[in-house]
Amino acid sequence: MVSEATNTRQKSVLWDWLTTVDHKKIAILYLIAGTLFFLKAGAMAVMMRVQLIAPEMEFISGQTFNEFITMHGTIMLFLAVTPILFAFMNFVVPLQIGARDVAFPFVNALGFWLFFFGGVLLSLSWFFGGAPDAGWTSYVPLASREFGGIGIDFYVLGLQVSGLGTLVSGINFIVTIINMRAPGMTMMRIPLFCWTTLVTSILIVFAFTPLAAGLALLMLDRIFDGQFFIPGEGGNVVIWQHIFWIFGHPEVYILVLPAFGMISEVIPAFSKKRLFGYTAMVFATLIIGFLGFMVWVHHMFTVGIGPIANSVFAIATMVIGVPTGIKIFNWLFTMWGGKLTFNTAMLFAASFVPTFVLGGVTGVMLAMAPVDHLYHDTYFVVAHFHYIIVGGIVLGIFAALFYWYPKMFGHKLNETLGKIMFWLFYIGFHLTFFVQHILGLIGMPRRVYTYLEEQGMDTMNFISSIGAFIMAAAVVILIINIIYSALKAERITVDDPWDARTLEWATHTPVPEYNFAQTPQVRSLDPLFYEKIHGNGKMKPAEPMDEIHMPNGSFIPFMMSLGLFIVGFGFISFHLDLFISPYIWIAVGGIITFGSMAMRSIKDDHGYHIPKETVEEMEKELS
Amino acid sequence: MKGWKSFLRFTPLMAILLLLAGCGEQRLTALDPMGPQSQWIFDNMMLSLYVMAIVIIVVFVLFFIVVVRFRHKEGDDEYPEQVHGSTKLEVAWTVIPLFLLAILAVPTITGQFYLADTGVDAEETDVAEDESEEVDEEDIDEEAYVIETTGHQFWWEFDYPEGFTVGNEVYVPAGERITFQLEAEDVIHSFWVPALAGKVDNIPGVSNYLWLEADEPGVYQGKCAELCGPSHALMDFKLIALEPDDYEAWVEEMQQEEEEPEETLAQDGRELFEQEGCIGCHATEGAGSAQGPTLTNFGDRETVAGFLEANDENLRDWIRDPGALKQGANMPAYPGLEDEELDAIIAYLNSLEKLDEETKEELDR
Numbered sequence: 001m002v003s004e005a006t007n008t009r010q011k012s013v014l015w016d017w018l019t020t021v022d023h024k025k026i027a028i029l030y031l032i033a034g035t036l037f038f039l040k041a042g043a044m045a046v047m048m049r050v051q052l053i054a055p056e057m058e059f060i061s062g063q064t065f066n067e068f069i070t071m072h073g074t075i076m077l078f079l080a081v082t083p084i085l086f087a088f089m090n091f092v093v094p095l096q097i098g099a100r101d102v103a104f105p106f107v108n109a110l111g112f113w114l115f116f117f118g119g120v121l122l123s124l125s126w127f128f129g130g131a132p133d134a135g136w137t138s139y140v141p142l143a144s145r146e147f148g149g150i151g152i153d154f155y156v157l158g159l160q161v162s163g164l165g166t167l168v169s170g171i172n173f174i175v176t177i178i179n180m181r182a183p184g185m186t187m188m189r190i191p192l193f194c195w196t197t198l199v200t201s202i203l204i205v206f207a208f209t210p211l212a213a214g215l216a217l218l219m220l221d222r223i224f225d226g227q228f229f230i231p232g233e234g235g236n237v238v239i240w241q242h243i244f245w246i247f248g249h250p251e252v253y254i255l256v257l258p259a260f261g262m263i264s265e266v267i268p269a270f271s272k273k274r275l276f277g278y279t280a281m282v283f284a285t286l287i288i289g290f291l292g293f294m295v296w297v298h299h300m301f302t303v304g305i306g307p308i309a310n311s312v313f314a315i316a317t318m319v320i321g322v323p324t325g326i327k328i329f330n331w332l333f334t335m336w337g338g339k340l341t342f343n344t345a346m347l348f349a350a351s352f353v354p355t356f357v358l359g360g361v362t363g364v365m366l367a368m369a370p371v372d373h374l375y376h377d378t379y380f381v382v383a384h385f386h387y388i389i390v391g392g393i394v395l396g397i398f399a400a401l402f403y404w405y406p407k408m409f410g411h412k413l414n415e416t417l418g419k420i421m422f423w424l425f426y427i428g429f430h431l432t433f434f435v436q437h438i439l440g441l442i443g444m445p446r447r448v449y450t451y452l453e454e455q456g457m458d459t460m461n462f463i464s465s466i467g468a469f470i471m472a473a474a475v476v477i478l479i480i481n482i483i484y485s486a487l488k489a490e491r492i493t494v495d496d497p498w499d500a501r502t503l504e505w506a507t508h509t510p511v512p513e514y515n516f517a518q519t520p521q522v523r524s525l526d527p528l529f530y531e532k533i534h535g536n537g538k539m540k541p542a543e544p545m546d547e548i549h550m551p552n553g554s555f556i557p558f559m560m561s562l563g564l565f566i567v568g569f570g571f572i573s574f575h576l577d578l579f580i581s582p583y584i585w586i587a588v589g590g591i592i593t594f595g596s597m598a599m600r601s602i603k604d605d606h607g608y609h610i611p612k613e614t615v616e617e618m619e620k621e622l623s
Numbered sequence: 624m625k626g627w628k629s630f631l632r633f634t635p636l637m638a639i640l641l642l643l644a645g646c647g648e649q650r651l652t653a654l655d656p657m658g659p660q661s662q663w664i665f666d667n668m669m670l671s672l673y674v675m676a677i678v679i680i681v682v683f684v685l686f687f688i689v690v691v692r693f694r695h696k697e698g699d700d701e702y703p704e705q706v707h708g709s710t711k712l713e714v715a716w717t718v719i720p721l722f723l724l725a726i727l728a729v730p731t732i733t734g735q736f737y738l739a740d741t742g743v744d745a746e747e748t749d750v751a752e753d754e755s756e757e758v759d760e761e762d763i764d765e766e767a768y769v770i771e772t773t774g775h776q777f778w779w780e781f782d783y784p785e786g787f788t789v790g791n792e793v794y795v796p797a798g799e800r801i802t803f804q805l806e807a808e809d810v811i812h813s814f815w816v817p818a819l820a821g822k823v824d825n826i827p828g829v830s831n832y833l834w835l836e837a838d839e840p841g842v843y844q845g846k847c848a849e850l851c852g853p854s855h856a857l858m859d860f861k862l863i864a865l866e867p868d869d870y871e872a873w874v875e876e877m878q879q880e881e882e883e884p885e886e887t888l889a890q891d892g893r894e895l896f897e898q899e900g901c902i903g904c905h906a907t908e909g910a911g912s913a914q915g916p917t918l919t920n921f922g923d924r925e926t927v928a929g930f931l932e933a934n935d936e937n938l939r940d941w942i943r944d945p946g947a948l949k950q951g952a953n954m955p956a957y958p959g960l961e962d963e964e965l966d967a968i969i970a971y972l973n974s975l976e977k978l979d980e981e982t983k984e985e986l987d988r
Contacts, residue, residue: 062853062950069850135850141827142810142851147776231828237811238826272695277708302813303824304805304831307735314731318724322717325678329716330708332685339695339703350690357682361675368671368727370734373821374653374664377813377848441654441668442647443817445848448856452930455844456648533702 019553021105022513026112027091028408033116034083040123041075042475044068049432049468052461055453065449066133067151071122073136074155077251078162079119081393085258086111086169088400089197091408093173095504095511096191098182098520098527103175105551106600111169113561118162121568125154128576135447137248138218140229140240145222150575156219157568163208163215164564170204173197182503183542184522188282191502191526192275195282196261199289200254206293207250214243223574238303245296253292256388257285259352259396260327266349266399267331269500271338274526277330284323284330291320301372310369317367324360328353344418348399351426355395359387362437377447380440386433398425398478406497410510411489417481425474431467435460495623501529506539508622514548514610517619548615551607556596563593650818651844658819658836663737667730674723738821741802741832742767769802769832770795774812774825776851777858777949778916778929787877787909790916791929792861796870797840805831808913813849816862822848837864842925842986853950857930869982876977877919881908884974892971895964899957907975915954922976923983928952935969942968 020026048068051059060068094102102108125131132151134143143152177198181190218240220226227233229240268275275281297305297313331353340346362384366375375381406412439460444451451457496505506528507515518541524530531537570585649655656662770793771782781793795801805814807825815822820835837843847858865873884890896902904915911917924933928949931937940947942965945954960968978986 062856066850066853066855133853139811139850147810147852235828237828271693272702274705274707276706277713280708280713302822303826304829307732307739311732311735314735315728318728318731321724322720325716325720326713328682329685329712332682332689333706333709333712335689335693336685337703337706338693339699340689340693341695350686354683354686357679361678364675364724364727365668365671368667368731368734370731370738370821371664371667371671373738373823374661374668374817376822438646438654442652443844443846445813445815445846445856447850449853450856452859454648455651456646 016553018558019109019555021101021109021551021553021557023090023094023102023105023108024408024511024513026108027087027089029112030083030087030090030115031408033112033119034080034087037075037119038080038084039475041072041080042472044072044075046468046472048072049465051449052451053465054462055451055455055458057450060449062449063130063133066135066447067131069447070132070135070138070151070155074122074132074159075119076389077136077255078159078166079115079122081255081389081397082166083112083115084397085200085255085393086115086166088193088262088397088404089173089258092404092504093176093194093197094180095407095507095515096194096502097177097180097185098503098516098522099176099180100515100519100548101551102172103180104172106554106557107168107172109554110557110560111165111172113557114165114168114564115162116165117561117565118158118160118165118568120158121161121565122154122158124569125151125158128154128572137241137244139244140218140221140237141231143218143222144229145575148222150572153219153222153572153575156215156222157571160212160215160219161561161564161568163212165561166204167208167212170201170208173201174205177201182516182519182522185503185527188279189522189525189527191261192264192278192281192285193258193261195285196257196264199285200257203250203254203257203289203292207247207254210243211247214240214247217243219571223571238300241300241303242296245299246293249296249299250292252385252388253288255393257289259393260285262396262400262403263331263349263352265502266345266403267334268526269403269498270341270343270346270349271335272341272499273334273338274501274529275330276333276336277326278525280326281330284326287323288320291316291323295320298367298369298372301369302376314367314369314372318364321360321364321367328357328360343402344413344415344422345399345402347419347422348395348402351422352392352395352399355387355391355426355429359384359391362387375440377445378440379436379444379446382446383433383436383440386436390429390433398422403498404504406492407504407507407509407511409486411485411491412497413485414481414489417477417484421474421477421481424470424477428467428470428472428474432464432471433467435463439464496528501526503527503539506531508619510622512618512622514550514615517548517615518545519543545612545616547612548610549607550610552605554600554605556600559596560593560600563589563591563596565589566592648844650841653817656818657841657843658838660738660820660835661818663734664821667734670730671727674726677723678720738834741834742800743769743802743804743832766800767802768799769804771804771806772814772825773913774805774807774809774814774847774851774858775913775953776809777847777854777952779814779845779847779858779860780808780911780913780916782910783874783877785874785878787919788906788911788917789877789920790911790918791926792863792920792924793845794863794865794870794873795835795837796867797837797864799867800834800836803833803835805833810851811849812847812851812858814845815848816843816845818843819862824849837862840864840866840869840985854952857928857949859926859929861925863986865982866985869985872979873977873982879908881919881975884971886970886974888967888970889974890971892967892969892974895968896971899960899968901968904954918972918975920975920977921972922974923978935973938969938972939965 051057129150132155134148134152138155141147177194217228221228227235229235229237231237264275295313295317298317301310366372366384402413402418439457442456444457492509495508520539521542531539566589567586570582570589573582573585647654653661656665773780779791781789805823805825807827812825813822814825819837823831823833841864843862845860845862847855884893906917907919927933927937927941942957944956945952
């Protein structure tokens with residue numbers, strides 16, 4: 001897929017992908033793994049909608065349904081959307097800031113493998129007595145040893161391992177964006193996608209740490225007879241909700257901010273205009289990130305925290321609507337006066353704007369705490385957050401996929417199939433989720449595996465299920481498109497197939513492993529566009545042609561993650577009847593992980609240099 | 624295609640108007656409020672909808688204009704003017720939304736206190752419980768009529784201040800403000816009667832309070848709104864509002880000791896009820912236990928197990944194998960009971976009636 005030709009040393013393809021530290025290859029690993037998880041969680045969603053297509057269906061049982069809702073939510077947020085966003089961040093951010101790689105390529109690989117093994121650990125639950133069944137929020141006591149199944153152990157340990165991966169990747173992106181920018185690429189010139197990646201990464205550092213702490217407490221409760229969340233023994237179940245949402249609310253912004261960034265790249269590119277109000281957009285991003293930590297209690301308005309606390313958090317929540325509104329209007333005014341080309345990427349990006357507004361206004365409605373006593377835990381909430389996550393984040397991801405696909409894979413996706421997919425997805429999406437607002441208001445709680453006849457819910461549930469099937473058809477068409485385009489589409493040889501504006505389009509297609517033969521000199525926001533107007537359309541180099549220092553690939557990230565995976569499984573196996581003692585699993589895994597870390601510390605690895613002649617040769621070949 | 628596409632985006636708005644006009648089941652849907660609290664919630668939901676409609680209309684109109692007017696035309700390859708932004712506009716769309724939010728902020732705060740006005744000072748009573756194991760009478764408003772409501776997997780227990788207990792169907796006087804003290808035995812549940820009030824969670828180790836008032840007599844549908852296990856979806860209950868006089872008569876009836884059934888079949892049923900151990904979990908008079916719902920007024924029930932229509936057939940299936948109908952239910956199966964034995968038990972349970980015929984007719988059941 002990506003440029004094996006550029007690899008200077010001979011390696012087997014599999015070994016190359018297992019040991020790669022190249023941000024572009026890691027991006028593709030993230031994209032493939034994330035897509036597989038996306039398809040799995042999507043299939044569960046379709047099965048749930050089959051169960052709900054008519055009242056009192058018996059397609060799946062209540063227990064299985066609960067396992068599906070839990071896995072659907074957990075996988076979509078942690079193992080599908082997050083890695084797919086990471087795929088684009090990994091591929092695009094170093095290119096957009098004119099860097100040769102991320103700051104810590106080794107840590108980048110480690111982040112991917114931790115995420116991957118964490119996801120595999122969570123998925124193993126299906127083979128050991130059932131998936132977690134307490135919802136993606138795993139509220140105690142339903143998630144405690146007494147009331148919850150063994151699957152929740154897999155949830156706790158799987159998320160702990162994959163969360164570590166997310167955390168180290170977040171740190172890596174922060175350092176990359178702050179330290180690795182090309183000469184002239186000041187903070188107020190980096191593309192908005194880089195800004196949102198930066199803010200998201202900061203949120204990750206502050207949000208995934210409480211999650212790790214909360215998961216550790218839950219693990220102690222479940223596996224080692226702790227009492228943190230057991231009310232009869234001095235514990236408190238509401239504390240779990242606080243810890244979870246102190247992570248969980250910023251998590252929403254962790255996911256949606258990069259999508260905002262993607263939209264802020266695609267809309268200017270296909271409007272042929274610079275982003276309207278860049279500075280306001282940057283500050284709106286920062287404010288959203290900051291306020292994102294101040295509002296977690298709005299998930300808990302009905303737990304009885306009291307009118308004063310509820311009011312404070314309600315007002316804080318409403319205030320978030322302001323910076324979000326700023327973004328919406330800036331996107332609209334970016335398009336205003338532009339020359340809009342509606343290809344698939346732009347269709348997704350443009351339709352994001354009104355769709356996200358619908359999700360945003362229900363967000364403000366939900367923020368009214370006393371009225372939230374009606375909405376809370378009903379299908380109204382389900383509709384709201386799917387408007388944000390599907391109507392916001394997923395539309396953004398599809399826009400980004402069609403936009404950056406030629407740079408990543410050397411060919412475009414088919415436009416006809418793309419447009420069919422867009423319309424199916426968009427119509428299916430509104431059919432599925434719009435009626436769910438009303439279902440909630442007429443009395444349908446969320447997370448119900450069935451509903452009774454004669455409660456007025458039959459028609460709208462039917463519509464919703466049909467919509468879900470249409471969305472599923474759209475995703476099938478996307479898969480067909482990917483395969484078809486890989487086989488049939490014309491190879492891209494130009495650097496800049498969209499006539500775009502930012503630095504990633506100044507590199508060759510396919511992107512050589514060193515990204516830029518000479519680090520570019522940046523003279524403005526939208527540096528490539530600036531050179532098109534004020535220069536010769538090519539970036540000016542900031543350094544002479546010279547040999548390029550590159551990091552060596554390493555198998556250690558894979559082994560470190562594998563070790564933690566085995567340790568995690570060992571902890572879970574305290575409550576599994578296995579032939580091998582848990583202590584042996586933990587010892588073996590621990591030795592692998594710490595052994596790998598020791599090896600990394602002891603072994604000198606200075607990387608390698610690509611000689612000047614080779615670089616010159618490759619540049620000639622590519623241009 | 625241009626016009627059609629943009630019109631499509633307006634359909635949700637029109638759909639709102641059409642659907643809000645009348646849908647859902649009366650005495651279940653929150654769109655047809657039947658009490659002061661749900662009325663307040665509904666009114667303020669509509670207020671927020673109107674305010675938000677302004678935002679939606681502005682954005683959609685701008686979007687419509689952009690999509691129609693600013694398309695790229697064939698052969699026009701010049702770049703459009705590269706506008707940096709506009710401070711005036713940025714200020715405008717920062718300040719105007721703040722005003723809109725201020726409109727919503729006022730009822731948000733006042734509404735919180737309106738909903739919290741349960742007549743019980745939750746904090747004070749919690750402290751009192753810790754110190755003396757007894758609720759300090761002074762902390763409960765003399766006016767407040769408090770029904771202790773406990774969520775179980777997957778049924779509801781209602782303990783009345785007069786000392787009796789009912790399961791799954793709670794009776795209240797219409798036109799009076801009732802306070803529910805919400806607790807949970809096992810996992811978190813959430814008490815929700817959409818047509819009458821917002822929901823508040825039942826949390827183990829915590830006492831929450833919620834008030835509600837039904838404007839008129841009737842049977843209102845209630846639901847558990849917090850995921851509580853495999854049969855969360857079936858954890859329905861009924862809230863039955865009676866005329867105050869009828870209510871008083873009912874309370875009087877409920878406090879009576881159980882009488883020997885008149886029919887012989889029902890008498891046999893009562894014996895079996897004790898022999899088989901049913902009575903260990905299901906009280907038939909007075910205060911119940913946390914093991915299972917009291918059956919004191921089972922004959923008046925509209926449902927078996929909270930969700931099945933109350934008839935002999937359903938009751939028979941339920942006693943034979945509760946877990947098959949309600950996954951995860953704690954009641955054991957009784958596959959060994961002979962058909963005649965079941966008939967007797969059913970006759971006995973149906974004889975446990977506390978409402979008089981007239982009231983039943985008024986409730987239309």
